[in-house]
Amino acid sequence: MMIAIFNGDQLFETRACELVVLPDGRQGAIWRGLAYPLELPDHRIEIGSEAFAPNECIPRWARPAARRTFAVIEGVDEAYVLVSGAITDCEEASSRLKGAGYEVIRTGRYLGDPVEDFEADWFVRIVRPTVSSDALSTVLGAVFDDHVSERVSHQTLGEYRAQLIATELASAKAREAALRVEIARLNLESAKAAGTQAQIEELRRAVDLEREARQQADLAAAEAQESLNAARQNRPPPRVGKIRDEIEVVLAALIPEVRLIRDSLDVVAAEFINRRAFYRGLAELRTATARLPPTWKKLKGLEQWWERHMSDGQDDAGRIYVRFSATDRIWDVLISHKSEQSRDITWLDRQ
Structure with missing residues (x-):
């Protein structure tokens, strides 16, 4: 829709803008990367008014949905x-x-x-x-x-405005530098036709300096635009893959002798950045029955349980507790964290 963009009482420009529904339910229009309240029936926005980041808004044709905070x-x-x-x-x-x-x-x-x-x-x-x-x-x-989400939104909006200003400034500098290069080039062409060699060399140096300034301005504009794009995203890239499914498939296919208990699967799927030590520790159980490798030790106070330190890909604070069930010849395995050891031992003692 064609929208009239006003700065106070002065018409700034008229432009086709995307329509959205603002977070508070009002209609809005996106101009230069921000969503402004739309004044009807005049179809105008005021650039000095409040504005919202587009990712906080809902496209006009989309169905409103509740914003999740957890x-x-x-x-x-x-x-x-x-x-x-x-x-x-x-x-x-x-x-x-x-x-x-x-x-x-x-x-x-x-x-x-x-x-x-x-x-x-x-x-x-x-x-x-x-x-x-x-x-x-x-x-x-x-x-x-809504306290948490609103505070995050205001922080995001402030950062978004700063990034937007940085992008506009960098782009303006790049355009200005490009114009200066063109002027210097034209002056050089004119000097070649009628000027002395000294004038030509001086102008050539000026062209080189302006070209370097333009390259720096272009780089700054590109960096500012990249930061703006990141601010628009406002969240990390989506994670792909089904980690829980991967763990279950690996255990069923390669280490069927183990059985994860309590919330072990959630711990590994949610907190382990690298699962190599986890799989290596479980693989040691495949051939062990009465005695375990030296990396394992008896859990103090619990005769049937053994423990082992384990890296989660960040540090060595992971813990793995195991007990062999002679009935079905399966290792019961609890994966946890060093900070929860007292609580885990209490729970294991009841099993």
Whole structure:
């Protein structure tokens, strides 16, 4: 639709703009990378008014959908609450969960697949509540109001404006440098026709300097545009593949002697950036029955259980606990984290 763009009472330009629905439900139009409220019936926008990042808006023809602020992976005894954004958003989510009475085990970078199309950056691992029969996601919906998402949106909008200004400035500098190069080139052509050799050399040096300035301006414009594109995305590239499926297939096909218990599969899928040590540790169980390799040691206080340190691709804080079941000749395996050892030993003692 053709939209009149005003700056105060002055008409700036008239341009065809994409129409959207703003986050607050009003109609809007996108101009120069931001969505502005659309004034009807005049079909005009005011560039000095409030504006929104386009990825916060809904295309005019799309059906409005609720904006998600979290996702949940429900385990046996625990759950992962997934959030997106900066580390401060993860810390705030953890604080809000604690304030609502949830026991937070730990937080960290989420490395698993998207959950129901929600691409998370961080996890808050909690003990599943037992006081309510409601689905955990329903319970958490009362904890996560729009405060987190609104704050992230305002931060994103501020960053978006800064990136937009940087892009416009860099592009203007590039255009100005290109014009100066053209002027210098024309002056050089004129000097060749009527000037002295000294004048020609001086102008040639000027052309070289202007050409270098243009190249620097073009590079700055390209970098600014790249940053702007990243700001528009406002989230990391989508993760591909089904990590949980991969783990289950590998275990069933190559190491069928093991059985992951409790929330072990969730831990590996969500927190391990590299699963090589995980597979190597399980492979050691294939030929072991009574005794295990020296890398394993008896778990203190639990006669039947053995433990081993294990890297998760980031550090050596991973832990693997195993027990051989003579009945079905299967190794029960619990994958966990060093920080949860006391809690895990208590749980293993009850098995």
